Amino acid sequence: MKLSTKKILISACLLGEPVRYDGKSISIKDKTICYFQQQGYLVPVCPEVMGGLPIPREPAEIIKGVGDFPDRKVITQGGFDVTEAFQRGAERTLEIALQNNVIAALLKSNSPSCGNLQIYDGSFSGRLIEGFGITVRVLKEAGIPVFNELQVSLLCDFIEQQG
Numbered sequence: 168m169k170l171s172t173k174k175i176l177i178s179a180c181l182l183g184e185p186v187r188y189d190g191k192s193i194s195i196k197d198k199t200i201c202y203f204q205q206q207g208y209l210v211p212v213c214p215e216v217m218g219g220l221p222i223p224r225e226p227a228e229i230i231k232g233v234g235d236f237p238d239r240k241v242i243t244q245g246g247f248d249v250t251e252a253f254q255r256g257a258e259r260t261l262e263i264a265l266q267n268n269v270i271a272a273l274l275k276s277n278s279p280s281c282g283n284l285q286i287y288d289g290s291f292s293g294r295l296i297e298g299f300g301i302t303v304r305v306l307k308e309a310g311i312p313v314f315n316e317l318q319v320s321l322l323c324d325f326i327e328q329q330g
């Protein structure tokens with residue numbers, strides 16, 4: 168694996184940090200991620216906590232606005248608008264990514280911040296739809312590719328292609 172001085176941004180919850188809305192973590196046992204961690208390649212971030220939200224916190228989902236994509240909001244299950252905190256966390260995440268010269272991001276699937284392929288549909292019914300989280304949007308706009316924890320082999324392919 169040729170990473171040299173490049174780093175990989177990673178959702179902190181995937182490394183066992185208890186930063187999720189419910190105060191839990193998702194420690195995944197992936198040999199490649201363990202290797203990256205041992206080599207010091209990983210830069211952990213939790214956009215929601217960096218945006219100022221507490222642990223634990225109410226679950227939140229993206230509600231699509233009518234019309235353009237930026238009109239969408241992030242609303243908690245109790246109806247509180249947390250869009251600003253999510254956006255602040257996304258921008259802070261991008262700053263950290265740029266400061267660390269990251270080559271890609273490996274983020275938790277389905278999250279309203281970190282999901283790169285699907286997100287919950289805003290009805291808090293557990294239904295997933297195509298889309299991506301607030302932080303993923305900011306990273307993609309900056310040209311940083313985002314993979315999820317089920318796409319580690321794709322991430323490795325990408326790194327190999329970078330030479």
Ligand code: SF4
Pocket residue numbers: 178179180181186187188212213214215216275278280281
């Ligand atoms: Fe994990 Fe991202 Fe949610 Fe933080 S915002 S708990 S890193 S999925």
